[in-house]
Amino acid sequence: MINAGNLVWLPLYALFYVAVMLFWTRVAARENGNHETYFSAGHSLSPWISALTLAAASLSGWFLLGGSAEIAARGFAQPGVLQAGIVLALPGVLFFKRMWFVGQRLRLSSQAELFRSYFDSKFLVVVSVVVAVVFAVGFAGLQLRALSELIGMLSGGMVSPLVASLFLGVVLFAYVGIGGMRAVGYFGVIQSVLAFTAIVGLAGFALMSSGGFAALNAGLQTLAQSPDGAGLFQVAGVIRFSAGLGRDAVMGHAETALTSLSVAMAFMGFQASPLAAKIVLSTRNANGFAAGQTWVMAGIVGGIIAFGMAIIGTAGLINPQLSLGGMLAQLQAASPWFMAWLFLGAVAGVQLLAGLGLLTAGEGLVRHIYKPYFHSSLSRVATVNLTRIVIALLALVSVLMQSLTPVALSALGALALPLAFQLWTPLLGITWLRWITPAAATVGVGFGIAGVLLTETMGYEVLSFLGLELPWGRWPWTIHSAAWGMAANIAAVLIISAITNRNAFGAEAQEARRFVQSTLRMGPRARVLGAAAWSVALAWIFLAVGPGLVFSNFAFGTVDASGGAWSVGMPSIWAWALLFWALGVGLIWFLSYKMEMASPYLMDIPAYEPPRTLHHDQTRVEGERLRKLVVTGALAFILVVLVAFSFGS
Amino acid sequence: MSTPNTERDLLVFSIWAVLGFAGLAFLLEGFTRDSYFVCLLGTALIVAAFVAHIIVNFLFQQGFRPGETVLGIGAFGVLTFTFIAGVLSGSMSMVDYYSGLTLFSILIVGFIAYLSTRHGLRGAFSRFHVKTAVSEDSGR
Known part of the structure; x- marks a missing residue:
C-alpha cells in the first residue's frame, strides 16, 4: 500500500514541469512574433541546442522503456541495440552537413520541401509527411501509452491511464501548438538533460539495488547456469532461415547477427526522418554537427545506452522485481522525490520526440499537402492556425x-x-550520390515501403483482413523489415538510375548540386584517407552490428550449460559491445573531423533566386482537386469494405 | 533569433533541473534515513549547481537576474523558517539539526565569498548599503 504522502511528489514535480514548459512556451511565442517564425524558429536555433534536442529525440523513451525491457526479457541476444548511439550518429555524420547547406541555399525548412525542390516528386513529399505522422501518432503514442500506464500504477490507480494520456496530450499541444519549433528547441534542452539524468539515475538505482556491478555480474553468472540460460548471452548464429514471427517457430532463440544488423538499420532511420531534418534545417549554422554527432550522440547517448540502459535491463533480467516498473514502484515507496524526478525525465524524453513529431506532421499536412494542392491562397497566419488545429487533432x-x-x-x-x-536513398541522392535520378529515388522509396509493409505486422494483418494470406510472418529469416525494405529499395534505385536520364533535374536541383559540389569539396588530406575511412567503417559495422557479432559469443570468455567463464568479469557479449562503443566514438570522430563529413564550415550562404514565373489563380482547379480526393477516398473505403466483407476473415 | 540571454537562461534552467533537484532529493533522502553523509551529498550538489550557475554567468558576462535573486532569497527564507520551526517543535534529530546547519553555513559563506570576489569587500557591503541622494547644489 502506498503512503498517501508519497503520492504528492509526482503531481508536485509535474506542476513544476508544466510551469517551466509554460515559461519557455511564452519566451518562444514572443520571439516567434506569434506566427512569423513558428515553423522553423527563423532558422536560428543554436548548434548546441540542436545537438542536444537531436540526441534526446533519438534516445527518446524507447531506449529506457523498450530497450531495457528487451534486455530484461531476452538478455543480450541482440547486442546491436547497445550500439544505438553509434548507429544513430553515422547517418548524422553522413547527411546533416550537406542537407543543411542545400536547405540554406534554397531556403528550405523541412524534408518535404527538400524532396520537392530537388526531386520535384509529389510522392516523396507525401511519404515524408506520412512518416512524420506515423512517428507522431504511432511511435510516440506507443511510448506515451507506456508512460500513462506507469502513471496509473504509480498513482495507486487514482489516475487512470486514459486521464494520464489526456494530460500528457494537453501538455504536448500547449507548448507545440503555441510555441512551434522554437518551443520544441528551447524546452527540448531541458527535456534532454532531464531524460539523460533519468536513465543515469535509474541505472544507479538498479546498480545499488543489485548490490553493485560485481554482484550484478554474479547474478548474470547464476542466470547463465540455468536451463537455456546460455542463450541470453549469445547471438544465435549469423542468420536463421525461418518464415518469420507468427508463422514459424525457430529452435532456440531467433536473434541472429543479421537481426542486430537490420535493427541497427532501423535505428538509422530516425536520422533520415523528417523529424531530424526539421531540427537540422532550423539550425543557425553547420558548426555543431561534428561535435553533436561525435560527443553528444555517439559519446553521451551511446554511453548511456551501452552502460545505463544495459544495467537497467540486466537488473530486470536477474530480478523481475527490478524491471523498470518494479523499480519505480520501489522508489515510490521508499524515496518518492527521487521517483518523481527520474520519472519526469522519462516523460520529458518521450514528450520531446512526440512534440517534434506533432509539429513536423502538422506542418507537413498543412504546409506541404493541403496548402500547395488544395488552398494555395492560404495566408501565413491562417496556415499557422490551421497547423495548430491539426496538431491538436x-x-x-x-x-x-x-x-x-x-x-x-x-x-x-x-x-x-x-x-x-527508406528515405536514405533520396537523401543519399541529394547529398552524395548524384547519379540517383528523381525517378529512381521515387520508385526506390515505393519499393522500400512495399518491402517494409510486407514484412511487418501491419502489412500482413491488413492483407489477411482482405483475405490474402502471406506465406511468411514478421521479419522472415530473422531480418528486420527495415533491411527487407532497403533491399527492394536499392535494387529499384540501381536499375532505374541505370535506365533513366541522369541530367533530368529541375533548376533548383541543378543549383543545389552545383553549390554542394563547389563548396563542400573534400580537402586533399580527406581524399587520401578515403580508402582508410571505408575500410574502418565497414570493419566496424561488420564486427559491432553485423555478422562479426558471432565472435562476441566467445571473444572475452565462453558461456555454456555449466555457466559463463568470463575473462573480464562480465558477459563476453556485453564487453564486446562496450569495446565497440568506444571504438565507434573514435570512428565517428574520424569521419566527422578528419574526413570533413560534418566538420565546422562557416560561410554566408546567399539565397538562391529562382527564375520569376507567372502565378495563375488556382482556386477552381484546387476545388476540383479536393472534390476528386473526397470522392476517391469514399470509393476506396467502400471498395475495402466490400473486399473485406467478401474475402476477409 | 535565440539570443545569448535565452541561451544563458536555458543553461541555468538545465543546471537547476539536474543538480538542484538532485541536491533536493538527496537532502530529503538524508533527512528520511537520518544520514548526515547523504545530506552532505545533497548540499554538495546544491553548491555545485550554484558554482555552475556562476560559471554560466561568467561565460555570458552577466550577473544573477533580479528574478533569480528574489527566488534565491525567497527559497533561503522559506528554508530558514522551516528549520527554525523544526528546531522549536523539537521534532528534529541531531543529524537533521547538523545537516541544516551545514547547509546554511555553506550557503552563507558561499554567498559572502561570491559577493567579495565579484565586487570586492567594500563593494560587497555597498550592495546592501542604501545610498541617500545628495543634490548637487546642497552646498556641502
Missing part, C-alpha cells in the same frame, strides 16, 4: 488510439523507423 487521435486501439497503435508504431530508413 493528431494529439487527440494519438490519445484515443492509446486507449482504444493499442494493438493497431503498436503495429503502426513499429512502422516508423523502417519506413524512415
Whole structure:
C-alpha cells in the first residue's frame, strides 16, 4: 500500500514541469512574433541546442522503456541495440552537413520541401509527411501509452491511464501548438538533460539495488547456469532461415547477427526522418554537427545506452522485481522525490520526440499537402492556425488510439523507423550520390515501403483482413523489415538510375548540386584517407552490428550449460559491445573531423533566386482537386469494405 | 533569433533541473534515513549547481537576474523558517539539526565569498548599503 504522502511528489514535480514548459512556451511565442517564425524558429536555433534536442529525440523513451525491457526479457541476444548511439550518429555524420547547406541555399525548412525542390516528386513529399505522422501518432503514442500506464500504477490507480494520456496530450499541444519549433528547441534542452539524468539515475538505482556491478555480474553468472540460460548471452548464429514471427517457430532463440544488423538499420532511420531534418534545417549554422554527432550522440547517448540502459535491463533480467516498473514502484515507496524526478525525465524524453513529431506532421499536412494542392491562397497566419488545429487533432487521435486501439497503435508504431530508413536513398541522392535520378529515388522509396509493409505486422494483418494470406510472418529469416525494405529499395534505385536520364533535374536541383559540389569539396588530406575511412567503417559495422557479432559469443570468455567463464568479469557479449562503443566514438570522430563529413564550415550562404514565373489563380482547379480526393477516398473505403466483407476473415 | 540571454537562461534552467533537484532529493533522502553523509551529498550538489550557475554567468558576462535573486532569497527564507520551526517543535534529530546547519553555513559563506570576489569587500557591503541622494547644489 502506498503512503498517501508519497503520492504528492509526482503531481508536485509535474506542476513544476508544466510551469517551466509554460515559461519557455511564452519566451518562444514572443520571439516567434506569434506566427512569423513558428515553423522553423527563423532558422536560428543554436548548434548546441540542436545537438542536444537531436540526441534526446533519438534516445527518446524507447531506449529506457523498450530497450531495457528487451534486455530484461531476452538478455543480450541482440547486442546491436547497445550500439544505438553509434548507429544513430553515422547517418548524422553522413547527411546533416550537406542537407543543411542545400536547405540554406534554397531556403528550405523541412524534408518535404527538400524532396520537392530537388526531386520535384509529389510522392516523396507525401511519404515524408506520412512518416512524420506515423512517428507522431504511432511511435510516440506507443511510448506515451507506456508512460500513462506507469502513471496509473504509480498513482495507486487514482489516475487512470486514459486521464494520464489526456494530460500528457494537453501538455504536448500547449507548448507545440503555441510555441512551434522554437518551443520544441528551447524546452527540448531541458527535456534532454532531464531524460539523460533519468536513465543515469535509474541505472544507479538498479546498480545499488543489485548490490553493485560485481554482484550484478554474479547474478548474470547464476542466470547463465540455468536451463537455456546460455542463450541470453549469445547471438544465435549469423542468420536463421525461418518464415518469420507468427508463422514459424525457430529452435532456440531467433536473434541472429543479421537481426542486430537490420535493427541497427532501423535505428538509422530516425536520422533520415523528417523529424531530424526539421531540427537540422532550423539550425543557425553547420558548426555543431561534428561535435553533436561525435560527443553528444555517439559519446553521451551511446554511453548511456551501452552502460545505463544495459544495467537497467540486466537488473530486470536477474530480478523481475527490478524491471523498470518494479523499480519505480520501489522508489515510490521508499524515496518518492527521487521517483518523481527520474520519472519526469522519462516523460520529458518521450514528450520531446512526440512534440517534434506533432509539429513536423502538422506542418507537413498543412504546409506541404493541403496548402500547395488544395488552398494555395492560404495566408501565413491562417496556415499557422490551421497547423495548430491539426496538431491538436493528431494529439487527440494519438490519445484515443492509446486507449482504444493499442494493438493497431503498436503495429503502426513499429512502422516508423523502417519506413524512415527508406528515405536514405533520396537523401543519399541529394547529398552524395548524384547519379540517383528523381525517378529512381521515387520508385526506390515505393519499393522500400512495399518491402517494409510486407514484412511487418501491419502489412500482413491488413492483407489477411482482405483475405490474402502471406506465406511468411514478421521479419522472415530473422531480418528486420527495415533491411527487407532497403533491399527492394536499392535494387529499384540501381536499375532505374541505370535506365533513366541522369541530367533530368529541375533548376533548383541543378543549383543545389552545383553549390554542394563547389563548396563542400573534400580537402586533399580527406581524399587520401578515403580508402582508410571505408575500410574502418565497414570493419566496424561488420564486427559491432553485423555478422562479426558471432565472435562476441566467445571473444572475452565462453558461456555454456555449466555457466559463463568470463575473462573480464562480465558477459563476453556485453564487453564486446562496450569495446565497440568506444571504438565507434573514435570512428565517428574520424569521419566527422578528419574526413570533413560534418566538420565546422562557416560561410554566408546567399539565397538562391529562382527564375520569376507567372502565378495563375488556382482556386477552381484546387476545388476540383479536393472534390476528386473526397470522392476517391469514399470509393476506396467502400471498395475495402466490400473486399473485406467478401474475402476477409 | 535565440539570443545569448535565452541561451544563458536555458543553461541555468538545465543546471537547476539536474543538480538542484538532485541536491533536493538527496537532502530529503538524508533527512528520511537520518544520514548526515547523504545530506552532505545533497548540499554538495546544491553548491555545485550554484558554482555552475556562476560559471554560466561568467561565460555570458552577466550577473544573477533580479528574478533569480528574489527566488534565491525567497527559497533561503522559506528554508530558514522551516528549520527554525523544526528546531522549536523539537521534532528534529541531531543529524537533521547538523545537516541544516551545514547547509546554511555553506550557503552563507558561499554567498559572502561570491559577493567579495565579484565586487570586492567594500563593494560587497555597498550592495546592501542604501545610498541617500545628495543634490548637487546642497552646498556641502
